[in-house]
Amino acid sequence: MPLFTVVPFVAWLLTIALAPLLFEHFWEKNSNKAVLSILFLSPVLVYLLMHGHYSEILYTGEEYFSFIVLLGSLFVVSGGILVEGDIEGTPRNNMILFTIGAFLANLIGTTGASMVLIRPLLTINSQRTRVAHIPIFFIFIVSNIGGCLTPLGDPPVFLGFLKGVPFFWTLSLFPMWAFNIGFLLSIFYILDSYNYRKEPARAISSDKAEFRPITISGKRNINFLFGIILAVFAPSPIREVVMISMALLSLKVTKPVCREKNAFSFEPISEVAILFAGIFITMIPALAILQEHGAELGITEPLQFFWITGGLSSFLDNAPTYLTDLSLAQSLANHNPALPKEVVGIPAVYLRAISAGAVFMGANTYIGNGPNFMVKTIAEKSGVKMPSFFGYIGYSLILLIPAFILDSILFF
Numbered sequence: 001m002p003l004f005t006v007v008p009f010v011a012w013l014l015t016i017a018l019a020p021l022l023f024e025h026f027w028e029k030n031s032n033k034a035v036l037s038i039l040f041l042s043p044v045l046v047y048l049l050m051h052g053h054y055s056e057i058l059y060t061g062e063e064y065f066s067f068i069v070l071l072g073s074l075f076v077v078s079g080g081i082l083v084e085g086d087i088e089g090t091p092r093n094n095m096i097l098f099t100i101g102a103f104l105a106n107l108i109g110t111t112g113a114s115m116v117l118i119r120p121l122l123t124i125n126s127q128r129t130r131v132a133h134i135p136i137f138f139i140f141i142v143s144n145i146g147g148c149l150t151p152l153g154d155p156p157v158f159l160g161f162l163k164g165v166p167f168f169w170t171l172s173l174f175p176m177w178a179f180n181i182g183f184l185l186s187i188f189y190i191l192d193s194y195n196y197r198k199e200p201a202r203a204i205s206s207d208k209a210e211f212r213p214i215t216i217s218g219k220r221n222i223n224f225l226f227g228i229i230l231a232v233f234a235p236s237p238i239r240e241v242v243m244i245s246m247a248l249l250s251l252k253v254t255k256p257v258c259r260e261k262n263a264f265s266f267e268p269i270s271e272v273a274i275l276f277a278g279i280f281i282t283m284i285p286a287l288a289i290l291q292e293h294g295a296e297l298g299i300t301e302p303l304q305f306f307w308i309t310g311g312l313s314s315f316l317d318n319a320p321t322y323l324t325d326l327s328l329a330q331s332l333a334n335h336n337p338a339l340p341k342e343v344v345g346i347p348a349v350y351l352r353a354i355s356a357g358a359v360f361m362g363a364n365t366y367i368g369n370g371p372n373f374m375v376k377t378i379a380e381k382s383g384v385k386m387p388s389f390f391g392y393i394g395y396s397l398i399l400l401i402p403a404f405i406l407d408s409i410l411f412f
Helices: 003-022 030-050 054-078 091-124 133-141 155-162 167-197 201-209 220-231 238-253 256-261 267-297 302-315 318-334 348-363 370-381 389-399 401-411
Strands: 082-086 212-217
Touching (some): 091 167, 091 220, 167 348, 267 318, 302 318
């Protein structure tokens, strides 16, 4: 395909990255996003139809449908699980909640885990006065890095699963997952302990006095979550039918109060569906060109894939970045017979680098991964003063980049 066909893809990704910063009020409406998505995907769709690329369109449509059904079903079911209570907001209790979130992200997705746990976390720490760092670490650990161990965890690794990566292959990322989670939890404990000691005495006494045990409502949704997990192993379209059924059952049997207290709405998942409709169509030419000419770019080392994927994932969406670099790696492997074809036609170390770069470095900015902005908004509505866009990047430069440098030394 000619090079000009990638222009809508690049332009759409830049729009997704910059519009929330430059045109905040315009970007708030999903209807405006839908108009722009159609505007960017239409010329690519017309070009593909005119040149007979029907199979590529059909295949992409099937992938998009599977992708949205998984995210949507997890979003609906997790939105019916209500966690309430107000235990002491100690560094130990916060660490326990973060650890639970890091594991939970692999079962209900980073978005699901973020929506289930961020409000209880904020409630637990609501009596404290020095809490601005807590949602930031939550974004790092629960909304991003925690979800790399299964295809259910984060959109990039589920797209890898749709492209043929075995479901349990992502468990090979456990050493990196454990190192990064442990690294960040250690820093968090030190920082949170320091802030806890600086809390006014009245804040600590109020925190201890306003105690309510943790309770979980909407437990039936746990069964639906297991149904979704099992459905992943079924062929399409059975997989999608089961997932949709689990979501519909969740909506039918869950008490409305659970979703009301979770402030559940279909706006976030509608936004994802709109944005990715544009991404999936516009990226067809980009992936085709990379498959053919990717080997000419000179990217040959796992370390390069890790940082290039991560760097792009920080400012563009991490899911299309994952697919783009996966195509690049496949092109390199196709043109180099000496490279082992271990997973989806590329060396396993390349796939680990791409997967880790996409998932981990989605935490570098508010726009790197979908849940980031959601957590920011919920925290601000709860009275927590969150850093600006560039202020948040300052935190990631200080806290995340050292971890990723250590990743480079230890794993690549």
